Amino acid sequence: MTMTVMARWRTRRRRIATTTVAALLTVTAAGVAQLATDSAAQAATPSAASPTVTGPVTGGKGVPVVGATAFDLGKVGYRQSEYFLAGSATAYQASGTLGSDGKWTVTPAATAPYTTRIVVNRPADAKKFNGTVVVEWLNVSAGYDGAPDWTAAHNQLIRDGYAWVGVSAQAVGLNATKNADPDRYQALSHPGDSYSYDIFSQTGQAVRKSAATVLGGLKPKKVLGDGESQSAFRLTTYVNAIHPLVNVYDGYLLHSRAGTASALSQAPERPDIAAPAVVRIRPDLAVPVLTFQTETDLPTGLLGYVDARQDDTNRFRLWEVAGTAHADAYTIGIGATDVGDGQGSVAAFNALRNPPTGAAGFSCAKPINAGEQQYVLQTAFSQLNRWVTTGQAPSKAPRLQIANNAYVLDANGNVKGGIRTPAVDAPVAKLSGLGQDTGSSPFCALFGTTVPFTPAQLHALYPSHDAFVAAWMKAATSAVNAGFILPADAKPLVAAAASSTVPE
Template structure:
């Protein structure tokens, strides 16, 4: 096997489809896309800092290769069926393994934007937990998969990114990529902080990064304690990095000064994981019904995720998916033009307790500051990224929704027409500021018109 050219073949056998515990619940062909799974094999390197060198908090890390091991992993490629619909951008998502198995939250949350704009997204099993759980889910299909350990995950991520360009004929069905960005959510963003700081400058593969819900620290590079403190994104990276933080995720470390290559988006009314990611989004084909369900959930929020993780309070039904769509667009334009999106205000935080920060809140219970949307500026509920509990420890990530009473809504808006006028104005303001996409704005306006508020 060659470390520069991967062996790539279409996955086959077993159940006949990719093993993913949470995936979109409609055929890709119905929205003009395909989903094809590949098995990729090669030899990956591990990296370590030179002896006696600490990995500093500023992220400017120097590392060298220290060992090599063979691997066999899998990736699911989502791409347009019509080659002319491809916009030239490929996103490689480092799949999340917090649950012990692979998930692709960036794809779940942003698939509407990616499909209507013609992106390719590749969901990559970069880590050992994902590979092992995948093998357990379909022993026949994945018998060959092999992961030597997470210290090799960084080079696996690099090699698959290079294959996007160098082996596009098989991996992309002949599409010609113009831009490649790396993306990951939560635990994956934790890994990507380390990738960006330690690996990117060795041999740049990705032209930008979307880090969604990143914690204060970076992940271990080679040993469990080699990244011991808070970790900034290095300032000399040379490519755009957009950090997307919900209320749950807000921390002091990510509040680096905006530069020509760094932007931070903190979004009011959002939680680390919410009703969209936990079920509503899986059925969203982009026909506008997803926005209808999102607004209905503000009035009648669920208390569970995927129907079995139940919490003590109704979970967050905020605007994360809509703003994350805009973040993808903003990063893509930034890569294309070299012009960063405008800086935005941070949330008015008063405390940075891990996954339980505190904020100045308005008279309705919604956080002040941050990226503003009609969900918090023309509210139907108090939305928070904190405050939930339950038998499952994951509930702390799901935030809360407290719908307003009929009397509160009458006091706020007087009439249905009064609500619609304010809602539509707030939607238009969000589009103007670049935090809601025009297509989503239309869906949100149409959904509000169909919703009986008063």
């Protein structure tokens, strides 16, 4: 980075910090009154059953089986442990129609015994714990337990001192875990996914009631429910149907959900009770929900969330992020080894110029999306936590522009509207959540595409390297001021661009 550009960036950083602090301190009297009202509405004691907690689990191959980050958490001041949760889980049945408005009424049905596991990542130093626990519904779309949101957002979670809990809520993930290490997990038993909702409730209850064991003595103040992709489909059902009964979680982040939701109950263990084709978040929920969507998630014919869009309220926010895909280069590769030292940001920027076609054992026909949604997702966690702790709602976001079920594109081929990042506002590639050839794998449809600009295109946009860095910096500053990128992420984001050779 040249001295001139660096000086400008330092000046802008000071302005960003000043603006951000001022924004954080601005809570209107009406907002405080609303917070008091909402706090009273949420005052009911969480009422899920408390499972028996045993552990920490040892033996077998010596480490928890979960698709997540691969570096030693001790290097970043964290420690990992694993526990078994056992109890009796409840399935649910509908009382009346499950409507598109999400205002569902359900009642308990059958019960069945279960033993599942949770993986816990927490600060080694109790003084660094910020009081919030994120419980991620581990994703089973690949046939095993994965933690896509921990992988994508771990730098922010670690930086701010969250505890994270990943739970094997579904049978496919638990059985795959058991098969991967039979000696360690021989006690695990899952009665079927109709019982997954109560298993998720009981996990949150264990975090609250058995914190001395689960969190090593850390005292949680807030507990957030989180899930990506299929897990977000199930959390949509959970929020609408189960949360009002048990009141375990203080807020939710639903990442890349579909327009519909998962079944409330399903064969073979219970009768099928499917969700309607379009499902919105119930409007009378007493806790916040932030729904985070990529370009892949909206179009009809794919996940179809466009049909379930709803307006922002004092309890709901919808974030749609331009240039992003349901899964991407960071989540399946870079994120696993990113320890937050800036090298992950360099690798993420380089992926825009030289995008991979997949990862080990997985390849698509075209280069996959490298749209850097991880920065916005980290902000989503930060703003959701601020929402549940102070009452200050996240920034309102513009919607992605769609006409005739197709995205409206700018002159560079990137979508208009939505949350903007430097990757689309100072672009070095055409980014999309669509356009992948699915012949190599049906999962490839979720990975979108990246088409790097040619040298001629880059030189037409940026006559010099300083011009490019200045444009990238301007876009980063705009995203920070809009509340969609954290100031702590802006520095490595800009430094990565400055270390590049754009325009080649």
